[in-house]
Structures are given as C-alpha cells and as structure tokens.
Amino acid sequence: MRRPALLLSFLLFFIISSYGQKNEVRFLIDTTISIMRENSVNASKVDWVKVKQEATEKANGIESPYQLGPVMRYLFQSVDDFHGSFFYNDSAFNWQKQVNIVSDSIMNEWKKGPAIRKKMLEENIAYLRIPSMPAGSIAEFSQKAQELNDSLCQLLNNSPKGLILDLRLNGGGAMHPMILGVQNLLPSGKVGEFQIKKKEDWLLNNNSFLIDTAVLATIVPKCIKQARQLPIVILTGAQTGSSGEFLIMTFKGRPNTILLGATTAGYVTVNNGFQISDSAAMNLSIGYGADRNGTVYTEALKPDIFIDGPDSFNDLANDVKVKAAIKWLKKQ
Structure with a gap:
C-alpha cells in the first residue's frame, strides 16, 4: 500500500514544483520587462506591447528559469543593449550585437x-x-x-x-x-x-x-x-x-x-x-x-x-x- 502513496506524493511534488517554476518564469519575464521599460536608455524607442507579446510567445514551453536564455536575449536586443546581462544563480544571458574576433x-x-x-x-x-x-x-x-x-x-x-x-x-x-x-x-x-x-x-x-x-x-x-x-x-x-x-x-x-x-x-x-x-x-x-x-x-x-x-x-x-x-x- 505504501508504494502507490509514495508515487502519488512524488507526482504531487512534481506538479507543484513544475507549477512553481512556471510561475517564476512568468514573474522573471514580467519583472525584467518592467525594469527595462522604466530604466533602459532606449526605452522610449520600444513598442512595449509588441515586446511583451513576443516575449510571452517565446516563453511557451519553458518550464525552468535556466531555459530563459532566448527570451532574455530577445529582450536585450529589443532595447539594443549588448552591454547588459541577465543572471539566474550561476547562469548568465546576454545579447551580442556583433562578435569581435580576438586575435x-x-x-x-x-x-x-x-x-x-x-x-x-x-x-x-x-x-x-x-x-x-x-x-x-x-x-x-x-x-x-x-x-x-x-x-x-x-x-x-x-x-x-x-x-x-x-x-x-x-x-x-x-x-x-x-x-x-x-x-x-x-x-x-x-x-x-x-x-x-x-x-x-x-x-x-x-x-x-x-x-x-x-x-x-x-x-x-x-x-x-x-x-x-x-x-x-x-x-x-x-x-x-x-x-x-x-x-x-x-x-x-x-x-x-x-x-x-x-x-x-x-x-x-x-x-x-x-x-x-x-x-x-x-x-x-x-x-x-x-x-x-x-x-x-x-x-x-x-x-x-x-x-x-x-x-x-x-x-x-x-x-x-x-x-x-x-x-x-x-x-x-
């Protein structure tokens, strides 16, 4: 009888954990957009309605903040910021406008x-x-x-x-x-x-x-x-x-x-x-x-x-x- 109970507990934990991470992903995207809109040097040049819509679409299927690289690179590209970076624990995401070859x-x-x-x-x-x-x-x-x-x-x-x-x-x-x-x-x-x-x-x-x-x-x-x-x-x-x-x-x-x-x-x-x-x-x-x-x-x-x-x-x-x-x- 214990095995089904343990399996059910594991499934509940997985569902709650997955739901929590998806909520965190949405929070990180929304907060990043909010900070950019308020503070970016190029904020006035951006169509923020369009940016939020496209960022949301790009986030479809993302279940962990560690997978946010493509979304964050898109957001930095939207404000033409290749000097900024997004950090999540030990991961860092940024957008490179051009790649300079190092001799x-x-x-x-x-x-x-x-x-x-x-x-x-x-x-x-x-x-x-x-x-x-x-x-x-x-x-x-x-x-x-x-x-x-x-x-x-x-x-x-x-x-x-x-x-x-x-x-x-x-x-x-x-x-x-x-x-x-x-x-x-x-x-x-x-x-x-x-x-x-x-x-x-x-x-x-x-x-x-x-x-x-x-x-x-x-x-x-x-x-x-x-x-x-x-x-x-x-x-x-x-x-x-x-x-x-x-x-x-x-x-x-x-x-x-x-x-x-x-x-x-x-x-x-x-x-x-x-x-x-x-x-x-x-x-x-x-x-x-x-x-x-x-x-x-x-x-x-x-x-x-x-x-x-x-x-x-x-x-x-x-x-x-x-x-x-x-x-x-x-x-x-």
Whole structure:
C-alpha cells in the first residue's frame, strides 16, 4: 500500500514544483520587462506591447528559469543593449550585437592576467599599458589607482618627450582607478560625466576620484610632476571597451592627444544593477558616457589614425602601432 502513496506524493511534488517554476518564469519575464521599460536608455524607442507579446510567445514551453536564455536575449536586443546581462544563480544571458574576433596576440596576453606594464622606448618616449581593472571596494580601487600612478610617476621622472598609453587589452571593469591613476595627465575638476536621468560628474580633486560628491578612490602620489601638455598617443583596439572607453573620454579635448589603432568595442553605456529576486538579477544600460564638455558618446570610438595590424606585446620595438605612435610623437 505504501508504494502507490509514495508515487502519488512524488507526482504531487512534481506538479507543484513544475507549477512553481512556471510561475517564476512568468514573474522573471514580467519583472525584467518592467525594469527595462522604466530604466533602459532606449526605452522610449520600444513598442512595449509588441515586446511583451513576443516575449510571452517565446516563453511557451519553458518550464525552468535556466531555459530563459532566448527570451532574455530577445529582450536585450529589443532595447539594443549588448552591454547588459541577465543572471539566474550561476547562469548568465546576454545579447551580442556583433562578435569581435580576438586575435591570438590579444588572447595570449589576456591569459597572463591583467597587468600594468611600463617602459622607456627610443627617443625618450614612455610606454604605459593600462589593463582592465575589476570592480571592487573603495580600498581596492585606491590600491589599483596607486599602482597605476606609481608606474606613471616612474616614467614621468625620466622627463619623457611623449607618452604612449596602451588600452588595447583594456576591456573595462572599474574606471575610477584608471582615471585617478593618470591624474597627472589630466586637468583637475570635471573630466567627464554619466548622462542618465540625473547627470553625474566625474571629478578629480585632492588626489581623489569622485562621482558628484562620492569619493570612490584616493591615492598618495609619489611625484608632483604635472604633464597636462605632454604629447600622448592612446592605442586602441576592438577589445578596448566599457570603462576603457570612459577613460578615453576623459582625454577628449586634451591638447597634443590622439587615438591610434582600431575602433573600440562600443560598450559606451552606463550600466546599473537591478535585483529581481533572491536568485535573479540584471545589469542594464541606463545612460551614456560623456566628456568634460558634455559631448555624449553613443557609439564606438574611432581612432584619429587607423592602423589594423598585428599586435606584438612581447616585442614593442616592432609593434606596428607602437612604431606609428613613436613616429607621431617625434614630430610634436
């Protein structure tokens, strides 16, 4: 007699569990649409009635949140957001507008992990690689900014004729330590802004980086050299993205400064996180980055001198982009 009872209990558990998951699927879709409609930078361009209808149709047959990939990719595509992501426990879903091919040289260097590199090249020209810097705490931001500024100071102490900032391996992360780490090259005060519902200024003040009044990183400089007129070439590539692109924006309008290399990745939107449930969350593009003059950048950044050649990170003297940068700096 126990076996039928156990079987019935199992079937009831399965039915209740399945019904609960289907309810969760509907909740996650409806809540995601609601958050996008209220906060997406492109919300006003979307036919939300149509989007909800098509998302519902795509969800037919889905019984688990782990199967939501196609629906979430459709929703991000609907708001033209390839910078955002949907997370459910250990799964992540996003939409790729285009796939950038990663060269072997970039991939091999990425495998070594993010690292600052500095070197004095021919004609007393300085080279500084600024890698991706992961998000973290204010203490971690400050530590990363200090490491970068220490490296910059060591180069500036050589009184270089010019400087190459290499952002080809900079795919983003936290912009705060990147910008503060090169404060010697930038004017104090406003260096950029987030253009969202409420504009937020990026500020360099008293060896700190702030967004409006919030201090996000602080350093103790090892040098007092100001290099705001020093000629600079910023090397860019198809993998230069997100906070790497925001860093470039802080140099827009700076004299004696050019971009050289390939067009950047185009992740120029401001991302914000939203908690949907205990198991689900999302990052959503809610605005764009802008330079200190308020010029908004809604697309990938194009170089002043386009060079799409092989990268030679282990042989900078023969790297075609570095050689072109040195050639330009010699003329300044």
